Amino acid sequence: MPIRSDWHIHTRNSCDEAALTVRDLLAGAAACGISDFGITDHVHTPYNLLDIEAARREFDAACPPASAHFGVEISCVSEWELEKIARGEVERPVYGIREGGPAGAELAVGLPEEERRRLGIEYVVAGVHWPLYVPYEADAITRDYHRQLLFLACHPMVTIIAHPWWWMGRWRDTDGIYRSDPWLDDFTRIPAAMHREFSEAVRANGKAVEINLGAMILNPTYTERFRWQYGEYLAALQSEGVTLSIGSDCHDAIYGSDFDRAEQILERLGIDMSILWRLPSREY
Ligand SMILES: [Zn+2]
Numbered sequence: 001m002p003i004r005s006d007w008h009i010h011t012r013n014s015c016d017e018a019a020l021t022v023r024d025l026l027a028g029a030a031a032c033g034i035s036d037f038g039i040t041d042h043v044h045t046p047y048n049l050l051d052i053e054a055a056r057r058e059f060d061a062a063c064p065p066a067s068a069h070f071g072v073e074i075s076c077v078s079e080w081e082l083e084k085i086a087r088g089e090v091e092r093p094v095y096g097i098r099e100g101g102p103a104g105a106e107l108a109v110g111l112p113e114e115e116r117r118r119l120g121i122e123y124v125v126a127g128v129h130w131p132l133y134v135p136y137e138a139d140a141i142t143r144d145y146h147r148q149l150l151f152l153a154c155h156p157m158v159t160i161i162a163h164p165w166w167w168m169g170r171w172r173d174t175d176g177i178y179r180s181d182p183w184l185d186d187f188t189r190i191p192a193a194m195h196r197e198f199s200e201a202v203r204a205n206g207k208a209v210e211i212n213l214g215a216m217i218l219n220p221t222y223t224e225r226f227r228w229q230y231g232e233y234l235a236a237l238q239s240e241g242v243t244l245s246i247g248s249d250c251h252d253a254i255y256g257s258d259f260d261r262a263e264q265i266l267e268r269l270g271i272d273m274s275i276l277w278r279l280p281s282r283e284y
């Protein structure tokens with residue numbers, strides 16, 4: 001079954017290297033046969049809200065169809081960094097404060113509910129993007145990621161959990177491939193009890209879990225073995241009753257992903273594409 005939706009797309013307004021204009025997205029999605037989709041630029045802390053205001057203006061000016069939506073991608077951050085940033089103690093906290101916080105810091109999201117409403121944000125994709133002040137040691141990071149994932153799964157603002165267990169940064173081989181810690185050598189290193197607890201939390205709170213194409217299923221810096229193990233994990237979540245959603249995580253200036261290849265992989269994994277998460281068209 002072809003992929004027809006994409007709920008994780010970055011525009012040039014995002015704080016990272018994303019480069020796509022909303023106009024080019026609208027044309028590109030139509031060309032790729034993607035009928036239902038949404039833009040999701042990053043909000044790590046309120047410092048990024050100017051980007052979201054710019055995205056909102058560009059989105060509205062492009063006169064999008066009712067099946068195009070306005071979302072954001074938030075991160076799991078800490079109360080500690082939000083407070084420091086609110087006090088003006090950091091000059092340009094584009095990615096919050098990534099060092100020096102207390103281990104076990106109280107978890108938080110950087111998007112106040114009143115800002116979500118003011119900006120007309122229709123849905124919230126939320127991801128774990130970095131460890132929160134724990135040592136760079138595989139077991140500590142696994143526990144920390146699980147703690148963050150559970151926090152997001154229980155947070156009332158969150159609609160979709162983005163790319164569970166995505167990893168970037170340390171432990172990358174010189175050829176650019178991740179083959180070792182914290183779990184990139186073998187996804188079964190993560191205790192099954194964590195997956196059970198996450199699956200239960202997601203179902204109890206009615207969240208969707210993302211099939212992220214660019215950062216996970218098609219990520220060229222992960223091994224094929226890892227990507228397959230990860231796909232089996234997503235298929236297992238679906239068989240337990242978890243709703244899955246599709247996200248290209250496109251950061252390019254030209255919209256797209258290798259949707260054909262992704263479709264083949266998802267089919268081989270036995271993922272049922274007819275029951276994916278979808279936001280109804282907006283009403284005017
Ligand atoms: Zn992300």
Ligand SMILES: [Zn+2]
Nearest residue numbers: 008010073249
């Ligand atoms: Zn993203």
